[in-house]
Amino acid sequence: MPNAVPLPSCPCGSGNSLDDCCGRYHAGLPAPSAETLMRSRYSAYALGLIDYLLATTLPVQQTALDRDAINAWSTQSTWLGLEVESAELLGGQPEHAFVTFNARWHDANGEHAHRERSAFVQHDGRWYFIDPTVPPKAGRNDPCPCGSGQKFKKCCAPFLN
Numbered sequence: 610m611p612n613a614v615p616l617p618s619c620p621c622g623s624g625n626s627l628d629d630c631c632g633r634y635h636a637g638l639p640a641p642s643a644e645t646l647m648r649s650r651y652s653a654y655a656l657g658l659i660d661y662l663l664a665t666t667l668p669v670q671q672t673a674l675d676r677d678a679i680n681a682w683s684t685q686s687t688w689l690g691l692e693v694e695s696a697e698l699l700g701g702q703p704e705h706a707f708v709t710f711n712a713r714w715h716d717a718n719g720e721h722a723h724r725e726r727s728a729f730v731q732h733d734g735r736w737y738f739i740d741p742t743v744p745p746k747a748g749r750n751d752p753c754p755c756g757s758g759q760k761f762k763k764c765c766a767p768f769l770n
C-alpha cells in the first residue's frame with residue numbers, strides 16, 4: 610500500500626501543513642491576528658512571495674518599498690526558523706499590536722539571528738505590518754496614513770520611530 614505523500618510543513622514552524630497554516634493567508638484570507646500575519650510574512654520570505662510581503666505592509670508605505678532588495682534577501686537566504694516570543698495587543702481604535710520574534714536564516718555570509726519587536730495595525734479587517742524603515746509622509750496632525758481617520762500622532766506615528 611503506498612504511503613500518503615506528506616503535505617509540505619509550513620515554513621513558520623507551526624507544525625501544520627502550509628495549506629492549513631500560512632498558505633491560507635498567502636491565498637487571500639485575511640490573517641486573523643498580528644501574530645498570524647507576522648508568521649505568514651516570515652513564510653512569504655521563505656517561499657519568495659514578494660507580492661504578499663508588499664501587500665501586507667501599511668498601504669501608504671508600499672510604494673516606498675524596495676521590491677528588488679526584498680526579493681534578493683528572500684531568495685538568497687535559506688530560512689532556518691521562526692520563534693514568536695510574544696504578541697501584545699494594545700487596544701484602541703484602530704487596534705495596534707506588537708509581535709516580538711526571533712528569525713534565523715543563512716546566506717553567503719553565514720548564519721544570522723535577528724530579534725525584532727514589530728508593530729502592526731488593523732484596518733478594514735486586515736492586519737498590516739508598519740515598516741519602521743519607511744519614513745512617514747504625514748504631519749503629526751494630519752489624518753493617519755493607515756486610513757483610520759485618527760490624527761497621525763494619535764494613531765500610527767508612535768510606531769514609526
Ligand SMILES: [Zn+2]
Pocket residue numbers: 619620621622623630631632648649652
Ligand atoms: Zn505558518
Ligand SMILES: [Zn+2]
Pocket residue numbers: 730753754755756757764765766
Ligand atoms: Zn494609523
